[in-house]
Amino acid sequence: MAMQLLRGALSLLKWGLCAIGAVALIFTALIATPLERPPELHSVSDSRKGVDMTTLPALERFQARDGTWLGYRHYAAGGSATARGAIFIHGSSGSSGTVNHALTAALATHGVETWALDTRGHGASGTRGDIGYVGQLEDDLVDFVAHVRKSAPDLPLTLIGHSAGGGFSLRIAATPIVQDLFVRTVLVAPYLGYDAPTNMPHSGGWASADIPRFLGLAALRKLGIDCCAQLPVLAFAVPANSERFLTPTYSDRLMRNFATRGYRLDLPAVTHPMTIFGGAEDEMMISGKYAETVQAIRPSVDVKLIEGVNHMGMVTNPKAVNAIAEDVATRGANQS
Template sequence: MAVVGFTVIVWGLAAVGFAALVLAGLVAWPLRSPPELTSVSAARKLINLATLPPLDRFQARDGTELAYRRYAPRSAAVDRVAIVVHGSSVSSRGSIHVLSRAIAMRGVEAYAVDIRGHGASGTRGDIAYLGQLEHDLADFVGEVRKHHPVAPLTLVGHSAGGGFALRIAGSSMQKLFVRTVLLAPYLGYDAPTSRPDSGGWASANVPRFIALSMLRRLGMPFAESLPTLAFAVPPNASRFLTPTYSYRLLRDFSASRDFRQDLAKALNPVTVFAGAADELILPDKYQEAFSPLGIVRIIANVNHIGIVSDPAAVSVIADDIARSGANSRSSPESSHQEICSRGDKAGSGGMQNAQLPG
């Protein structure tokens, strides 16, 4: 019996050792950076940053100074404020500047944030723990409330920032906002709207992600600062862009594992805008993804960056943010896909409505 017991222990230790070696190998798996995606780079080069506001800062609960830009109303102010969240790799110094400025031109004060791990906020490409971005957003709302104690807040998110905004809309933090506007939101690798590798924009280190997820489930959150996702940015672009995300930032700056749970828990209105020519996602699948709980509006001849920088698209979205109030949650009957021609206003006579299969 002693020999049998000793043998079991030896084999058990061998199995544990083998599993540890496998996990170590997966963690050490190299991250591949995709080639530059020229459609995204070219679109960003067209952004006019001459009117970019200076950075302001606020102190998060951990003492870190995080950055944002304030866009004061440029016309008769309305009693509403928008917080605008950028997409992956970028910051407030990018394409969301065009949209943020357009929102302010319509009387809505806009705040464009540098999410921690991007731009001038924190350590580039990393955060300290899962859930830190929620804490940062709650702290920033507190900062905004110093200047706007009671104004309704609209949360606006583009791409990965749209996925993050959807997670907020379905969480206990949703009470901070009256409405959520998602612009070409990234909903997860297996969402019906996702292209493989986000259309060439991102490359995930799947072995490393799997290994770190397994370790976290075992209560050993180890090496989560390692880069796990790489973006198709130009060479030597790290001055303004974030080339890679750590495991922690990848997990935190996104929708929940099942975006549908976020949507089902959202009690306030959720509206989606996307461009019909989006090269990173499948815009015609948003109706399937959001029906019957959200309103989907597709704008013709606009790509992924254009949804926040194309003048016609920005006009449609900024008008919607300025004019739509804190109405009750949309009913199933109001969930539909609206195909907007560039230059048409949301809700105007120039918009064609098309009911798509749910």
């Protein structure tokens, strides 16, 4: 009898180990799937044409709480100062030194003192394409605002984000520890999350995700195993040999942090005024759906569409950048 029980236990152990081995092989296969970069998207690459980069401010740095030096650019208010300030968050792959300079310069020209941040994982901030943990970008923004407050202690600040930076700005507007640092949030052609009806398939050819790797890492987290989050899971359609200026891939943890938690989750938690600007000719987002998508959850969000402008044109086209800059310069914190 004892021998039968022992044989039964050994058999169960054997099949249990086989099952664990099979699951381990499945996870290994999912995670090992290579990430493929999409072909160059010329509507993004060509957006650099016509942007005067000779007026780009010098790169400055501040030290985040973990000791890492992060980059940013400061635009002093020109013309008639408005006693307003803005912090600008660039889109996916970009930095403070890319084409969004047209918009940040326009903000300053309209009298808004402006700071453009190299979000960690981009430009001159940290390791390209990676961060240390999900939530680090929020910590960095808190540290950056504290740095800005050394020279502008009382200036009302508007948070402005473009594309993926718009999604991250929505995340910030819904985060209690950070949202009170800003009086207003402006989202420019924002990426509202993977499940938003405002997305073109594959972001119009801009982004390619390693779905098997993403699903494998997500399943491991569900099991309490948080490993391999430094692996790349998202690639962008940047030109070849553009790594000096652009970030071609995102790690799993950077992709999860530089985004909303989900627009359905974040929008109800927003307490300050918010405006969304979209380009009617956006090839990455379905701008015509911004109003119905967002206002179904938060009716007070103001949505403005600019005719004849595509995704990158929202930060480069004079019609768009002047409309956004005029809005930030003239609308108060009590207005959406």
